[in-house]
Amino acid sequence: xxxxxxxxxxxxxxxxxxxxxxxxxxxxxxxxxxxxxxxxxxxxxxxxxxxxxxxxxxxxxxxxxxxxxxxxxxxxxxxxxxxxxxxxxxxxxxxxxxxxxxxxxxxxxxxxxxxxxxxxxxxxxxxxxxxxxxxxxxxxxxxxxxxxxxxxxxxxxxxxxxxxxxxxxxxxxxxxxxxxxxxxxxxxxxxxxxxxxxxxxxxxxxxxxxxxxxxxxxxxxxxxxxxxxxxxxxxxxxxxxxxxxxxxxxxxxxxxxxxxxxxxxxxxxxxxxxxxxxxxxxxxxxxxxxxxxxxxxxxxxxxxxxxxxxxxxxxxxxxxxxxxxxxxxxxxxxxxxxxxxxxxxxxxxxxxxxxxxxxxxxxxxxxx
Amino acid sequence: xxxxxxxxxxxxxxxxxxxxxxxxxxxxxxxxxxxxxxxxxxxxxxxxxxxxxxxxxxxxxxxxxxxxxxxxxxxxxxxxxxxxxxxxxxxxxxxxxxxxxxxxxxxxxxxxxxxxxxxxxxxxxxxxxxxxxxxxxxxxxxxxxxxxxxxxxxxxxxxxxxxxxxxxxxxxxxxxxxxxxxxxxxxxxxxxxxxxxxxxxxxxxxxxxxxxxxxxxxxxxxxxxxxxxxxxxxxxxxxxxxxxxxxxxxxxxxxxxxxxxxxxxxxxxxxxxxxxxxxxxxxxxxxxxxxxxxxxxxxxxxxxxxxxxxxxxxxxxxxxxxxxxxxxxxxxxxxxxxxxxxxxxxxxxxxxxxxxxxxxxxxxxxxx
Numbered sequence: 001x002x003x004x005x006x007x008x009x010x011x012x013x014x015x016x017x018x019x020x021x022x023x024x025x026x027x028x029x030x031x032x033x034x035x036x037x038x039x040x041x042x043x044x045x046x047x048x049x050x051x052x053x054x055x056x057x058x059x060x061x062x063x064x065x066x067x068x069x070x071x072x073x074x075x076x077x078x079x080x081x082x083x084x085x086x087x088x089x090x091x092x093x094x095x096x097x098x099x100x101x102x103x104x105x106x107x108x109x110x111x112x113x114x115x116x117x118x119x120x121x122x123x124x125x126x127x128x129x130x131x132x133x134x135x136x137x138x139x140x141x142x143x144x145x146x147x148x149x150x151x152x153x154x155x156x157x158x159x160x161x162x163x164x165x166x167x168x169x170x171x172x173x174x175x176x177x178x179x180x181x182x183x184x185x186x187x188x189x190x191x192x193x194x195x196x197x198x199x200x201x202x203x204x205x206x207x208x209x210x211x212x213x214x215x216x217x218x219x220x221x222x223x224x225x226x227x228x229x230x231x232x233x234x235x236x237x238x239x240x241x242x243x244x245x246x247x248x249x250x251x252x253x254x255x256x257x258x259x260x261x262x263x264x265x266x267x268x269x270x271x272x273x274x275x276x277x278x279x280x281x282x283x284x285x286x287x288x289x290x291x292x293x294x295x296x297x298x299x300x301x302x303x304x305x306x307x308x309x310x311x312x313x314x315x316x317x318x319x320x321x322x323x324x325x326x327x328x329x330x331x332x333x334x335x336x337x338x339x340x341x342x343x344x345x346x347x348x349x350x351x352x353x354x355x356x357x358x359x360x361x362x363x364x365x366x367x368x
Numbered sequence: 369x370x371x372x373x374x375x376x377x378x379x380x381x382x383x384x385x386x387x388x389x390x391x392x393x394x395x396x397x398x399x400x401x402x403x404x405x406x407x408x409x410x411x412x413x414x415x416x417x418x419x420x421x422x423x424x425x426x427x428x429x430x431x432x433x434x435x436x437x438x439x440x441x442x443x444x445x446x447x448x449x450x451x452x453x454x455x456x457x458x459x460x461x462x463x464x465x466x467x468x469x470x471x472x473x474x475x476x477x478x479x480x481x482x483x484x485x486x487x488x489x490x491x492x493x494x495x496x497x498x499x500x501x502x503x504x505x506x507x508x509x510x511x512x513x514x515x516x517x518x519x520x521x522x523x524x525x526x527x528x529x530x531x532x533x534x535x536x537x538x539x540x541x542x543x544x545x546x547x548x549x550x551x552x553x554x555x556x557x558x559x560x561x562x563x564x565x566x567x568x569x570x571x572x573x574x575x576x577x578x579x580x581x582x583x584x585x586x587x588x589x590x591x592x593x594x595x596x597x598x599x600x601x602x603x604x605x606x607x608x609x610x611x612x613x614x615x616x617x618x619x620x621x622x623x624x625x626x627x628x629x630x631x632x633x634x635x636x637x638x639x640x641x642x643x644x645x646x647x648x649x650x651x652x653x654x655x656x657x658x659x660x661x662x663x664x665x666x667x668x669x670x671x672x673x674x675x676x677x678x679x680x681x682x683x684x685x686x687x688x689x690x691x692x693x694x695x696x697x698x699x700x701x702x703x704x705x706x707x708x709x710x711x712x713x714x715x716x717x718x719x720x721x722x723x724x725x726x727x728x729x730x731x732x733x734x735x736x
Contacts, residue, residue: 082663082682103478110473110481110495127478172551180544295450314450 004142005037006072011135013047021102021126022049023093025116027086028107030303031132033230036073046089049096055085087115094120102128130308137300137308138322143231144346147301147324150187150228151344151358154235157181158224158361166368167216167241171196171209174222182226191225191232192305202238203330203338205294216242219249219337220368221330225305225344232305235359236328236342239366248336253365256331256339259283260363263297263311263327267347267355273315280329281313289331298326301344323347324358372510373405374440379503381415389470389494390417391461393484395454396475398671399500401598404441414457417464423453455483462488470496498676505668505676506690511599512714515669515692518555518596519712519726522603525549526592526729534736535584535609539564539577542590550594559593559600560673570606571698571706573662584610587617587705588736589698593673593712600673603727604696604710607734616704621733624699624707627651628731631665631679631695635715635723641683648697649681657699666694669712691715692726 012035016024024047026032032045036054039045043056055076078088086108093101101120103113105127117125139147157178166174175194182190197207202219214220218241225234238256240249263280277297284293296312301324309317311325319325325347330340341363346356380403384392392415394400400413404422407413411424423444446456454476461469469488471481473495485493507515525546534542543562550558565575570587582588586609593602606624608617631648645665652661664680669692677685679693687693693715698708709731714724 082680105478105482108478110471110476110478113478114473176548176551180548183540183544312450 002037002073004140005035008035008135009047009052009072012131015131016047016102016128019102019126021100021128023047023096023098023100024102024128024131025086025089025093026104026128026132027112028104028132030307031104031107031136033303034132034136038230042085044085044089046093048093049098051096053089053092055089055092057083057085084112084115086112087119090116090120090123094123098123100124100126102126104128104132106130133308136302138320139302139324139346140322143302144322144324146229146231147233147344147346148358150191150226150231150233151235151360153182153185153187153226153228154191154224154233155359155361156185157226158222158235158237161222162239162366162368166214166220168213170211170213171198171201172211174214175209175224178222178224182224185226187226187228188230189227191227191301192223192234195221195223195236197221197337198241200335200337203332203340205328205330205332205340214241217246218242219339221338221340223340223342230303231301232303233301233324233344233358234305234326234328234342235344235361236330236340237361237363238339238341239368241368243367245365245367250365252331252333253339255284255287255289256329256341257363257365259329260327260341260343263329264343264345264355264357267319267325267327267345269319269321269347269349271319273309273311273317273319274313276319276325276327277311277313277315280327284329284331294328294330298328300325319347321347321349321352370405370441372508373403376403376503377413377415377420377440380499383499384415384470384496387470387494389468389496391415391464391466391468392470392496392499393454393457393461394472394496394500395480396472396500398675399472399475399504402500402504402671406598410453412453412457414461416461417466419464421457421460423457423460425451425453452480452483454480455487458484458488458491462491466491468492468494470494472496472500474498501676504670506688507670507692507714508690511670512690512692514597514599515601515712515714516726518559518594518599518601519603519728521550521553521555521594521596522559522592522601523727523729524553525594526590526603526605529590530607530734530736534582534588536581538579538581539566539569539575540579542582543577543592546590546592550592553594555594555596556598557595559595559669560591560602563589563591563604565589565705566609568703568705571700571708573696573698573700573708582609585614586610587707589706589708591708591710598671599669600671601669601692601712601726602673602694602696602710603712603729604698604708605729605731606707606709607736609736611735613733613735618733620699620701621707623652623655623657624697624709625731625733627697628695628709628711631697632711632713632723632725635687635693635695635713637687637689637715637717639687641677641679641685641687642681644687644693644695645679645681645683648695652697652699662696662698666696668693687715689715689717689720
């Protein structure tokens, strides 16, 4: 569907025109992919005055996913290796007669920006800011269906792991096993560094798997995700190992579960990002967990695993329908471990049944 | 050995002083690690006028590898989340009375550079260039022994794969299997995206594994590497599947082998980078493979899998002893496949026996 990308570029062009730049240079990889449907490593997009160009260095090693030139997008491969596509694109913009070029100052390095300035000294460089990131927030049906399939794959991989014997295996091995299963079920690859935390490591966000082995009585926290056609989602669950959880484990689990549910229920179109965060956070706060809480309750997902919006205390903005986000509160007690529960959901109007849960693995406290 | 990091910082300080900046801000992760021994995600190093500071955002999610403060390095965790450690470090530099601050313009984005300029308007911002990358080129004994262990791990993982049945398995599965074995043998993780190419995909540098299955008569190219204590090495081999290679396969293999040997033999202290490239390249050239050759014959390895020096036609500079590099020529025939042979070696004087081969898996053409 090349027209999808053309439409996206047209929307970006409107924004650029509104802020006074007829041309824009997009270099951030996820943004280039969003606007072109896929491009070789290092490719940049010139949203030009007269035509749009996908510019990249022609190398033997250009990955197999060939750029799909569509209506209005021409592909320009640099003849010699080693050149910077961003610099070449600026040169082409100048050749098209552009007077100003909006670049992604949050992505371009100072060095590349300077090189662009030297090659096209007549071009006034402006900042396109997070314009493409903003366009990416609301997803279309196709994007959501990629996320839905990714979530299904992650659910399957996790479900299979739960049927296997866990005691005695290391965090590292469980993480590798999960990643293998993701690929088995059709993922492009993991959406994030798979996190497996046992015992005192459980409940830590982003915990890197170690050689610690699963023991009876442990909490076991797992966070994984699948990438499907470039779209990334995530799921996190916490289990208890052995037949009967301790009282403190049940209490802590129930608390985090209540917090996560409050966060999920706050996902309605029009809700302020910070209010979703507050809904989940105040459950933990009021139980006395005021310190050591994560910075945010969740975040957007899409072509990147952590993108706009941020569901955090200081975040500005309001949710729209068709925005996929995670809701992932957690509590970690140093030395003891903790609980983290993480879902990917799509915001939907109440009339449509409220938030659509993509990751459907049970959130009961399973004793494995 | 905190004194190692102190010595490295002292060498960088000399360079900065020589170019007129008493203070430097190092933000590129591998450079920060090189100068401090390890730091949380996003940490920056301020090489200060009065003291050195490792600055990072204090978050719950700070990874487990704690920064090791050593003599002369103080750790400064930002109290609130969301701040940019680079901006905070510039502020601290100004507070130390610095007049100018050298930053890594090839790493800092324009946006962060601007933010630094606003928070410390009195500070003259200079460019430290690739100073730390240059320091990293020659490795010490400790670094080389990490690479040696990594190479041993990669050899083991590859050796085990060769003992298993390959026909009928997909590139994707073989790649995952290799990565699991790397971790089994003690790697921190893969050093690069493991590449497995069969049949028409064989011999392509950086080929991303697909669902193509290994068939009788295929060439099978594999490139993998282990990260050990942060240090990354790689090995690449090509095999033939079935009992007897075809004549074209033997010829092509012998040619690439001769090219790779010529490259390895050119690794002597004092040799120009481009001459090493030329040595390997001219073997392929003179056999008529002038087009479609890779841009470079090899590259340095260390804390990054692709670092200085580049062994390429236009590269400037000469090899020193104790520089680890890859030698990895290859030929890929579109539609038919090809051969790639890749070793990691350390440059050594002839008196010490010449280049030290770290990846010792046989380079005979194995029929599997």
